[in-house]
Amino acid sequence: MNFVSCRLFRMPSFSQEINVDLNSNENGALNNEVHKESTNTDVEGRYEQNEQVSDNMLPGLNADQRLAFALRDFLGSSAVTVVDSGSSPSTLGQTLPYIDEQLDVEDTTQSEDENLQCRDTEEVLNNAACRLRRWRAASRKLRRPRIIDNLCTNVEKEGNSSKTCNGGHTDLADRLRSLAAAGSMSASSVELLSLAPPPPAATAPPSPGCLLSPSLADQSSAEYFGSSPECCADSVGFESSNTSGAPVPPPGPRYKLATEGTLRVCCFQHTRTVVDKILAAKFLRRWETHVLCLQEYHIVSNTPSGLLEHPLSYSCMQEVYCISRWDPARKYCLRIVMPHGSLLLQANDAYTRDQWYHSIIWRRNIIRYRNFLTKSIRKEVVLKELKNMVDFVMTTPLQDESVTRTPMQILTDLLSEKKDSNDWEEWAENVISAAAPLLAERCASGELCALLARLCRRRPRAAPLPALAPPVRRVLTRNVDFARAPDARRLVRDYISAVSAHNSGSALVRRFVEVTHGGRAACPYPRAAPNLAAVALAALDDHFRGQPAAAHVCADNEDEVLCFADILEYMCEYEDWLLVVGAVLQPVPVCGGAMSCPRVAKRLRNVLHKLALDSRCAAHSCVAPARAARLYPPSWLRAAAPSDPLLALPNKELCQLWGDMLGSLINCCSKRKSFLQGMSKQLPDFLLVALTEHPAALEALCLMLEWEVTSGEQTQLEIIAALQGTELGQKYYKDLCERQQNLQRLQAEGGPRRLALPVRATDADVGALLAAGALGNLECLSLAFTSVTSACAQHLIKLPSLRYLNLWATKFGDSGVQLIAEHLTKLQVLNLCETPVSDKGIEALSGLSNLRRLNLNSTKLSAEAFEILRQRLPHLQEYDIRYTEAW
Template structure:
């Protein structure tokens, strides 16, 4: 049978071998015309748009013919070929091997031994074959169909060429030739019909290894190589070693055009598509160095700002959800690196607790400390209780990066001195509290660290200006992810204050709620920037702003007021004394809700309120409300009341303010238009036992307020209201409830079980048309 050039019945010529030279030698010339009288002609491959996955292994039929090359055509045209063997072949990095090394494939076939790869097809009975020309013979591979044959063909070609490039570029001689071969390698990857991640990653890894083994390249050679591989980086992350090479270029030549033209799309892709910097930290380091390189340009932060704008996009909502978390991760890592030297020296340097208490013993420390510490002499510490002013004795230790200066301007409290012997670690804010023994604390960074800190804090400020990013940014920063050294740095906390102010000004509860701690026992930004915290550098304006926004949301609860009374009563009274209206309202609410039990403290609060005009007026209004409440209870009034349908919150407020309702026990607001806002008036009905809110817009915020004040409520109807688990869980504190209707609400089964466990008197429950039904 004659062998033709057709493939699968077609007669189009198809090219199979590239003719571009590799470093160190030329590709062998086609030898298909030297096989005998009936030559097996090489087909020319057309760009027909077919794409294939790179094969790593697969099943195929194998036949090996050992003969002089001149007799190949005679054997191929004979009627009877030698037997075929089924093998499971693996395309390793350097050879073609069988999973069962027997028969024809007893020994693996090295890619370096394969002289040529050709496509063959039979004329009468098509058998989709590949011909591998090896010294002394031919290896024939037979696939099941033309697609598999072409897939094997392209995969073998790719493996063979990559193997050659690895060998050729492993020992370069002239870099101008190396650059030419790198460009050829990149073109090969871009034009390959194989569609696989490794197609673009393999050339990058080859170049990465080449650069890591040759560190004496000139700057121009660096740039030429970067430009040559740029097309591969459009859709692929650079390997770790290549990231290190890029970082070096950003540090050494930040003003190079390569940074703008080549690195910008690479970094944009990283920020848009990277899922976890923990798996490849060098990607984060490269992004960090790229942004610092932008900051070194003439325009400085203006260039960085434009880059952040390009990442967000022109619309009001960023279409890429991974951009913000990745940017925040880069910022946190960069800020951490600014204090890394000091953090690593924690074991040898005085802790913040020791600095605060003035009990540092220099003789117990190791001799090399990366900080400069000014502190009282140990003999002066023992005399602090009796001396009116301690004289300072300085101990200076050289440091190239970080300097800590502590000045004592007043005597330390005996309690603080006694606590220095306690080995237990204080919490974060306790470590940073400004005490009389430590009135000023400043950390001075080196020039490079200072520039890095300024750049990335400015980026955090830019991120906080975007409305759609602010909720996620607040959530990411809520656990306070910065080291305590950064929080003790006055410059850092002063610059970060802008971000916290943006959180405090945002009316969305999901944003300003992140000012509080992430859980009980942890400190949050609210504590850090409140009077007494190390970050508070004003007279409490930010603290008052935070309290105002928190009290205006769902946090207007006894729990929040109790927290303020226990921890921040002094600052609240001080700000109220200065006429701050928010703090005056806080003190009035503390009195109205009986938050303060101590009579002396109550009298002090009253004196504070009466010392200012606004405080005196609000205290008088409070007293009037208290008198009206007592009068309502004395006069009595109706025990049952039903509001007309379609009544509003304003209608209810006018009705309750028009008469006496001290004895009101049953109130029906069913089918009205009241909302959670009416809860402010409902909590002033001391005798209320039954409340019907069927088919109203009463929501979670109102339920939370009712649960704190109407503790005697026995019957509550919430049928067809928009309440959810968040509000229903608050009902667990209403122990007197015996009848509860949650029909057609967003009640879940878990919340229902929780309510049943916490409400022992609950006897009648309606949960139809809910998840718990």
């Protein structure tokens, strides 16, 4: 058993020297020779150290390394005299980490002489604690890789070999890590901590709700306009690594914020002394089981009695750290140092202990940051503490709703506190720049969005756009309903206005749309396109509503909203977003004042042109809804009509745009005859566009004459005159006359009643056969197992008496089925077995009211489409739906 001999002194003042000699050996002899070393420039003071090398000290060490090794064990065999007369009281009064020494606990009983010796040692321990107060002042000199190793491990020699075991000052390393997590560690301590090995992580698997979601902070700042708004016009590449320097949580499990749990509690009246003997002596410990509740400002017990009769306030906690060396003994404890004692909380596993540790640290620091940020006056100090809070929030492993909401509320209170002052804009810029990582990771509330939008409105060219880009992008990609979040929509609108206010505003807006869409072929966020289009249309409507559409005069304030028309145009550059823009623009959501502006109308023309030239029906059909000729709300065919236009475009551009939209609709697989019937009221527009020799208008006029869409001799003469007015129109009219003569000859009475084509027949063979002679009596036609496609439907619709049509095992598709369903109204039997038709074409058969028998065997028929078909065809007697989804 080792005995400690010491000479006791009074507690020194700040100007006095501290002389403590601690000698421990088996013989109890004092055999120390002290010599003085030269004073180091980093620390003002003298260190008198034992010249004799202890048994555990490694050979070949310099003076600093020997001093670091001696600091490893303040109660070891080395006698250290520290003289530091130059330290200031402010340096000595800082909060420092304290060390819990690990002693041998093999013999838990002591003799009376040993107990007397322990009482004598207590004052030495108190004096050692005073020496530890100077540890920070001395740590500036001890920035060596060996010191943190000595704090975490002990080297024990066994003969010629050495082994490393956990012990020594394990709690000091634990406490250093705790201080680093709380953000209250000095720079020198952080440097020492970076050399220490990480503590063992809890191995309990996290719950599914605690897993990390994809983080916006993982993306580089260049994706959000880089370090300045101007650099985004040139930077088009994305970086996959996190180069922005944003703090991220440490690796390991994630925790929910603890609110209530059952823990064992032990309390003892020691705060700054070594507590190893108390922890090891079982008869000195009294454990109680409590159900603890973590409230906002206190820790309370559901049974307030015994050790937890009074609540524990977070503000009174001096230190909170885990005692990791008890883990091998399955005693997972957490120590809380209070002003008049310490409290041990014991959990059942390491995961629960770590969860409570991080939860207490969170409550304690959030209270501190909230009080400091709301009550401090010096702005530079507030900004520094705000950065510390952001680093703490971003590095905590907690994931909970309150963890997300509380820091954003503190930021909101900080911005709204001085919003009536004259220098609020400059203050808000500094605060937002400091809180940029937090804004990139957390959802902004409505009040915070209103404050950010206010900054963008007041100082658009000076607003910190890189810091505001992540919350704006989060609103666009994750917001569901702007009607319930008007402040969020206002933030997006004002941010886009601020971006366009720069010198390269157009390039910045294009870059913003590109970043919002992402680098993939399809945008991964389904809400981004509707939200962005809604913001652009709302901005145009707010600016131009109430302005007269007839006498529009361009003003300088229109430059502020032209960027929103540009956004609609830039969105159409992406195929997946083009469909979204077309759906939002149906019917016309733009007021007449906006369409009467030539600059807005020019951008809308580009949008409509891209919709019209798109080959997808879902895109070009957006320019003409079911009732295309209605006056209000108008369709784009009505808004761009050359006879009475709503778009302020030149007549030539209007005719070209209207003809392009008409051509896409006529060549589409929709019902052309019903479409032209609905557009018969816009016949003057057809005539005006036909006079510009647009092929779509000429084809539409020919179809009106051929299908007798228009009624009245005067109307037909107007159409013929328009066709003969141009050289290209005369060619179209000549072809129409030839088709009419062939049609009359085809529909003349005579010819066979039944006809079947051979297997090798094609679409050209069907056309040649029907042009060969009169087939007006043809009632039954079989094209089974031939190579015909939907292109032969334009010949089949010329047979007015056709009642039976067999298309078994052909390539007849949806467009052909829609065409025959519109013209062959007398059809009674139809065989589409083993054809590529789908629900789109099958639903068109609902117009065949005389249909009695239908074969849809081995097609792409769905159960929903078949139910709709049965409801619309009540006279259907026989049907075959085998080998379909409806079977």
